[in-house]
Amino acid sequence: MPKSNSIYAGVEDVELCSEEFAKKEDNKDKLTKLRGEFIIPTKSDLANKRYGFRQSKDASNSLHGAQEDDGEESIYLCGNSLGLQPRRTKEYVNRYLDTWASKGVFGHFTDYEGGLPPWLHIDEAIKEQTAKIVGALPSEVVVMETLTANLHLLMTSFYRPTKDRWKIIIEGKAFPSDHYAALSQIAHHNLDPSALITIEPPSSSAPYLSNEHILSVISHHAPTTALVLLPGIQFYSGQFFDIELITRHCRALGITVGWDLAHAVGNVPLKLHDWNVDFAAWCNYKYMNGGPGVIGGAFVHERHSKVEEAPSSETDGAVDGVYKHAKTTELQYRPRLSGWWGSDKSSRFAMTNKFVPIPGASGFQLSNPSALDMTSVMASLDVFSMTTMDALRQRSVRLTAYLEARLLRYAGSEPPYTIITPSNPAERGAQLSVLLKPGLLDNVLHHLEKKSVVVDERKPDVLRIAPAPLYNSFHDVHRFIVVFHEACRKAIAAPDEAPQLSDGVPEAIATT
Incomplete structure (x- = not known):
């Protein structure tokens, strides 16, 4: 390997x-x-079989040292599946619980000294920082629902098939939930499953999709694509697509x-407004560290979320036997599934x-959001506010380059x-995916588990390793x-040993 x-x-x-060398790199990075x-x-x-900590811990983790419970820090490189818990999360959640316990329903409307924003307005309170992370106007973002639910809500509004344009194009190795959502939207409109077009890698031996290939598939199906x-x-591969292009x-x-x-x-800088993206959805539990x-x-570009008055129309008619003439005004807005919180x-x-x-984007909300969830997301956003996505990106590029080297x-x-993730830093985020030779994965995972290394795998042979720049x-x-490397050598030396992984640390993280 070069x-x-x-x-x-x-x-x-x-x-x-x-x-x-590693310690010096850490020490010189602010x-x-x-x-x-x-x-x-x-x-x-x-290793603890009980939930929670093995023993009481000091309030801070040292960068390289041991803990009060005489346990060394684990090696957690799995932020692409579940981000670690910010220290302030427990404090914020306790403030929420105290407000609920002591104020009850008044917590919805009243701004208490030292408390969190009233639950009625908590979605507004986290708009500005969310907008900074995705490169949007505050009015273009909303924290609501969950990823696949948001994709369905947005596709219900934006997927409007006609007799000329009815296809949906996704990539061939899309995350299963996205694939299911797109297929079910097609079925919802009573269309044949062939309306789903997938962009497959040109080579079966590599998952890479070049810009030229992606654009050519889109162009080929453009006349019939909605x-x-x-x-x-x-x-799977960690490839960062050229969203703007x-x-x-x-x-x-x-x-x-x-x-x-x-x-x-929370991984790479985004400019959804400037790139003229129509809509987007995301979860807040990976690099955003909001909790499982x-x-x-969700993001909806401002051009799609305007609410305007339609031209007035005059009506004549009889109501309860009384003839009336009136002018009526209706509102024009993009069709969507609606609920009272929108x-x-x-x-x-x-x-x-x-x-x-x-x-x-707030007009796409359905029900009132979970204040507990919003509080947890707020805790993480307040950590993000201590830096910028551009600064995090610079650190991430160096971390991933070091991992690659x-x-x-x-x-x-x-x-x-x-390594199946593109070597060009512009085409990857914080994740490198490593394709092991056949038959090694279980043995390698077993050794990593014993050493308290947390990464995740994709069967049959891929490890995903993600140094999150906020905390790794x-x-x-x-x-x-x-x-x-020790695990690889042991797996090669004993290829026929297929260990049963223990109940302590899961074999793999099952989330996306």
Whole structure:
């Protein structure tokens, strides 16, 4: 396997592979301090058969040291599936619980000193920071529902098949939930499943999709295509699609384009407004660290979410035997499935059954959001507010380049794996996917588990390794490589041993 062309390509092997090098990289990066905003599970935490911590812990994790429970920090490189818990999450959630316990229903409307925003307005309170992360106007984003539910709600509004345009284009290895959602939308309109077009890799041996290939498939089906739905970052390979280029191409062809940003939000800088994306949806539990299955988010470009008055029309008629002449005014807005939380706040509690859609993405809401979920997302957003996505991206590029350089230096022999994530930093986020030689995965995972290394796998042979720039360190990467290479050598030495993984640490993270 060749050496990387990255920023670490010129560093001698002895220096690059030393623990001291990793520590120096951490010490000179000012964003390393953000690690202290998160709870890093220790090895003894992961080995503990009870929920929670093995013993009481100090209020802070050291960067490289041991914990009060005499357990070393685990190596957690799985933020692409579930982000770690910010330290402030428990404080924020306790404030929510205290408000609920002491104020009851008044917590919906009253702004209490030292408390969180009233639950009625908590969705507004997190709009600005959410908008910064996805590159949007605050009015274009909303925190609501969950990822697949939001995709369905948005496709109900944006997928409007006609006799001329009825197809949906997705990528061939789309995350299953996206595939199911697109197929069910097609079925909802009583169309044949052949209306779903998939963009398959040109080579069966690699998952890479070039821009040229993506655009050519879209162009080929453009006359009959109603919607393109693609991931910002492909969950399996970690490829970062050129959202701006693909969006511009679709719009030039008159095709609506939406994006699943589950693996992109909080990972890479986005400019959804400037790129003229029609709509997007995401979850808040991966790089956004909101907690398992927490409430998701959605973007709708302002051009699609305006609420305008239709021209007045005059009506004549008799009501209760009395002839009346009146002028009526109706509102024009994009069709969507509606609920009371998408109706104007001033009329929301009037119970008149007259829907007054909120301009912007908030008009796509259905029910009142979980205040508990919103509180958890707010805690993570407040950590993000301590830096910028551009600064996080710079750190992420260096972290991933270091991981790549270390993976490419496998002492003594040819490595038993290949990196299937693009080597171009512009085409990847914080994740590198490693394809192991057949038959090695279970043995490698078994050894990683014993050493309290948390990554995730995709059967039959792929490991996904994701150093999240908010809390992962260069030292994490160094420690991972030491254990991973040892695991590979042991798996090669005993290929027929197929261990049963213990009940302590799961074999794989089943989320996306």
